[in-house]
Amino acid sequence: MRQFIAALLFVAAAHAAGDAHAEAGEYLSRDAFLEATLETADPASDVVWLDEVLQERATEILGHAPGMLRARYWYSSGRTAWVFDEIGKERPITMGVVIEDGTIRDFRVLTFRESRGWEIRYAFFTRQFDGLGLDGDGELDATIDNISGATLSVRAARRVANLALVLDDVARRTNTKIASTR
Amino acid sequence: MQGRPRRWTRRLHRLLGLASCVFLLLIAVTGLALNHADRLGLSQRSAAAPFVLALYGVDAPPVDVAFEAGGSTYALAGGFLVVDDRIVAESRELLGAIAVGRDVLALTDEELLLFAPGGALVERASLSLPAAARRLGTDGDVAVIDAGALLFEIDTAAMNARPAAESGAPDWSIAATLSDGQVRQIGTAVLGRTYNGSRVLNDLHSGRLFPGLGPLIADLAALCLVYLAASGLYLALRRNR
Numbered sequence: 164m165r166q167f168i169a170a171l172l173f174v175a176a177a178h179a180a181g182d183a184h185a186e187a188g189e190y191l192s193r194d195a196f197l198e199a200t201l202e203t204a205d206p207a208s209d210v211v212w213l214d215e216v217l218q219e220r221a222t223e224i225l226g227h228a229p230g231m232l233r234a235r236y237w238y239s240s241g242r243t244a245w246v247f248d249e250i251g252k253e254r255p256i257t258m259g260v261v262i263e264d265g266t267i268r269d270f271r272v273l274t275f276r277e278s279r280g281w282e283i284r285y286a287f288f289t290r291q292f293d294g295l296g297l298d299g300d301g302e303l304d305a306t307i308d309n310i311s312g313a314t315l316s317v318r319a320a321r322r323v324a325n326l327a328l329v330l331d332d333v334a335r336r337t338n339t340k341i342a343s344t345r
Numbered sequence: 346m347q348g349r350p351r352r353w354t355r356r357l358h359r360l361l362g363l364a365s366c367v368f369l370l371l372i373a374v375t376g377l378a379l380n381h382a383d384r385l386g387l388s389q390r391s392a393a394a395p396f397v398l399a400l401y402g403v404d405a406p407p408v409d410v411a412f413e414a415g416g417s418t419y420a421l422a423g424g425f426l427v428v429d430d431r432i433v434a435e436s437r438e439l440l441g442a443i444a445v446g447r448d449v450l451a452l453t454d455e456e457l458l459l460f461a462p463g464g465a466l467v468e469r470a471s472l473s474l475p476a477a478a479r480r481l482g483t484d485g486d487v488a489v490i491d492a493g494a495l496l497f498e499i500d501t502a503a504m505n506a507r508p509a510a511e512s513g514a515p516d517w518s519i520a521a522t523l524s525d526g527q528v529r530q531i532g533t534a535v536l537g538r539t540y541n542g543s544r545v546l547n548d549l550h551s552g553r554l555f556p557g558l559g560p561l562i563a564d565l566a567a568l569c570l571v572y573l574a575a576s577g578l579y580l581a582l583r584r585n586r
Contacts, residue, residue: 193471208503210468227389230433232467235504252388253541255435276435315383 241345260327280316368566391537405532412442441481441518
């Protein structure tokens with residue numbers, strides 16, 4: 164009887180561990196994300212160079228140096244799409260942000276690699292970003308609700324959304340073609 | 346007769362209080378730091394000092410492959426792409442690194458990475474080629490990827506690859522042999538990611554940093570605290586009676 168209970172517990176633990184692991188992974192490729200959100204398979208792309216001022220602003224938002232000298236974006240139909248990797252606790256989470264008229268139109272988690280916090284991939288969380296823009300201080304103009312047990316992933320998502328909005332503002336000022344794709 | 350157990354309880358309370366104050370301080374300070382680990386950026390800080398690694402009894406991971414280009418070393422170790430002594434990306438395979446003009450291109454099984462002189466990352470991009478990339482090289486001034494029967498030209502401005510029209514005889518990037526010092530430097534960088542401030546403080550908090558005796562001492566300290574709480578309550582109640 165005791166052995167049976169031990170076996171049962173082992174199977175249950177293994178099942179739970181397997182489930183948790185299965186939640187991490189690539190949910191959407193970059194190309195599929197761009198096609199779904201920009202409604203074209205071959206969107207134009209350009210880059211925003213992170214000069215000293217933007218490096219400082221990005222460091223302020225992310226809490227660490229951005230680790231790149233230029234950020235690529237894709238654009239179509241008056242929207243820009245950005246894909247960033249940001250570490251939640253220990254491993255990078257790949258997230259995509261689509262912006263139109265200075266507000267977020269779509270936020271997606273493309274790849275999640277950490278062992279905890281994958282709940283941020285679900286629509287109940289990501290739709291909180293819809294319609295968000297920047298306030299006067301250059302930060303998100305609304306709060307994002309936390310998810311218990313996924314605090315670091317939630318914070319990473321907030322940082323990426325904020326950075327994308329800041330860079331979108333720069334991109335629109337330097338690339339007039341974005342507006343003309345509308 | 347009733348004074349004797351109370352006297353012993355008080356003496357033991359004082360003795361254990363003194364003995365456990367060091368552990369109490371350690372647990373309190375590490376606990377406070379762990380509670381604010383994110384704000385303190387502990388996960389991003391390397392704690393791979395030689396004495397810490399000696400306590401864990403770990404060796405640096407071997408360098409799987411390395412290339413030298415543009416005055417920097419591009420190496421794959423422990424699942425990371427390391428440039429000189431900085432981790433740049435997670436990677437399973439490093440296929441090559443070559444100088445293109447003043448910049449350097451590195452190719453992994455998943456990504457193309459462009460570096461500025463000095464090894465600063467300019468941009469990284471995932472490539473979707475119809476066949477698996479095998480190696481990276483240059484054909485004149487153009488960077489090319491060998492994907493078996495197909496050859497691709499890389500546009501570093503757009504960070505994409507298109508089929509090469511015609512090819513001469515590309516110079517393929519060749520793996521470098523590193524000195525012991527370089528291997529050590531790369532290994533320390535990789536260990537710094539795993540053995541970061543958060544992990545080491547957590548292990549110090551629980552006693553796991555000192556294998557064998559550590560958890561036992563942590564358990565004893567915890568039992569001391571339980572006794573101190575119980576005896577303190579007992580003594581307070583007796584005094585009020």
